[in-house]
Amino acid sequence: MKRIVFIALALAAWTASAQPRNNVVPSFAGAVEDFQPGLTNQIGRQYPMVNSQGAVRAQLRAPQASSVQLDIGGRRYEMVKDENGVWTGTSDPQDVGFHYYQLNVDGASVPDPGTVYFYGAGRWGSGIEIPSADMDFWQTKNVPQGSIVEKYYWSKATESMRHCYVYLPAEYDKNPGKKYPVLYLQHGNAENEQGWSAQGHTGQILDNLIAEGKAVPFIVVMDYGQGQNIHLVGEYAEQLPQPQPGQRASNDGFQVVLLTDIIPMVEKEYRVIADARHRAMAGLSMGGGQTRRITLANPTTFAYVGMFSGGVMSVEDIQGAKGFQQTNKLVFMSSGSKENPRVMEAAESLKQIGVNAVGYISEGTAHEWHTWRRSLYQFAQLLFK
């Protein structure tokens, strides 16, 4: 079982990181001509466009360039210049969901000036949404609206000001005497604390679920967990747990910050039910691996655990973490159907020792945000009930 975890984590890291981009191919010739402007375009911009096949068409004015390429999904598609110096190129059909991409102008990799920008693959850059049949669940609708709050706080463990994003449900301000459960929700490798709100549409997913009565109102905290960029100081640096074989030690700084700074800040600044029964942690990809390690290392701190495309927990994991099973109310493990981490099988194994384990496969999706939005949509309905 451990082997599956490591394969899944390795796959996650590989997929989310910058890949070699040697695979230069011609612009897709079989595109159906029903292109529409992308959902993540800047206001007033026609390009990039997406068609019903999921093909992406980009356009850039570069009169003096000798080569312009559309760099998406691990391939570079050659774009073609017209008489006005405008280059156009079309990708092969992409999986539904959200994809980071860029343009390449005479060897320079740059954002597409047509889109708004997202943090992923270790940089602020372009992203494009390939619409899916079920995307309604994360649209902004005229239902009671929660808030996404940008919150700065002092971190003792790093001796610096950090900041996070906090989702507060619509009713929060209307119920000054009510306290709420909290989900700590982490991004993937080379992403940041804005991923879950911007690419993940956490606010829309929860507003819609709560409005339909499918989820109870709760708070979500989204912070920055990229361990290589979390520099602990003093006694906190010494708290870093020793890495187990095959694990990356560098990411464990987040555990110290989460327990030292983030949870205490949240429980001081917001109206929170501050016990394990009302505390959940989840994450995608690398964030799922962090969730696994942190919840096992702190087995009586979180009752709900979610790992989205982030490997699985084994029977041995749970039996080795004293108090975990007594505290735990849910272990949720999900994956896109185009990944292969055997989450359903892992959930079956956990059920046999009495864990409330749920496996979920996102049909037709890969290691990207639509898998994770769907995972949050499923997971949120199981929390704090």
Added chain:
Amino acid sequence: MKRIVFIALALAAWTASAQPRNNVVPSFAGAVEDFQPGLTNQIGRQYPMVNSQGAVRAQLRAPQASSVQLDIGGRRYEMVKDENGVWTGTSDPQDVGFHYYQLNVDGASVPDPGTVYFYGAGRWGSGIEIPSADMDFWQTKNVPQGSIVEKYYWSKATESMRHCYVYLPAEYDKNPGKKYPVLYLQHGNAENEQGWSAQGHTGQILDNLIAEGKAVPFIVVMDYGQGQNIHLVGEYAEQLPQPQPGQRASNDGFQVVLLTDIIPMVEKEYRVIADARHRAMAGLSMGGGQTRRITLANPTTFAYVGMFSGGVMSVEDIQGAKGFQQTNKLVFMSSGSKENPRVMEAAESLKQIGVNAVGYISEGTAHEWHTWRRSLYQFAQLLFK
């Protein structure tokens, strides 16, 4: 006096809009070699850099390009390629403060991959900060932290979901029985609702002022005011005021949305003292012009008025707006010293009819965000006292 208003507004629109960029010059040869990474760089990026003269040095890898330029402050500086295909170029010294800029690769204008991105000049793109001696007042400090809240709401006037950013002071959640005054604070031409928090550092400025006891705690609402992109429907479209000579009618849609949707939403969703005495409006450049028109057209709605690099109000303006002077507690007009809108003279004229008018000149700055941060810093100390 009206002529001054129109000149100032025309200057504002011209400065903030895309300008012809024909002015190609060599990279600055006189740079002092004390360059440091920019304050708005992406995490882990060394370039762009800024030196003690305020010169900007950009770098881009573009091995096959034949020309790469640094496009800032109305000039394009020729960058030079080294043996590894990396282009480097340096601008002349820039004014202190915040500047939008871009790179040009063989005729393609693209964001610099080294910076985070800001919305201005009608696009998401690169920005760079030239440090100023007084920049301490907008830094993130370990003082009680307010929140910047992203809030979606239904707009009747446009029949769409809109969203705004709301600054809540640090004490807001701790005082569930207390109500607060509100400042409605608008961006400039071709900017958006994120400008005041991202480029303007509104949250930091107010947190710091409140912590020092220099400002009373109040709420700030920052919404999107670019009239050309506000599409009123039905009866609301008919409410559009007729343009006066020299004014742009297209921007008045914001007035309808402000009065129909934004103010009622804010007064419903937040704990607000909902009267003119506790309601302010201010804006920069185009937003200052909107503030002038909206507060004069609704003379008993706002007690505090701020126009930052946004023209001036005249004696005739105020005497023509019935009830304005009885309601008004402050008319604040500011400008960078490198602009020339004669705000001090205008304030003197207004004082002579008994208006509490304040003129403010931001020394050494031009038509950009440091002028407006300083203006907010001054204005905020005069509000709701």
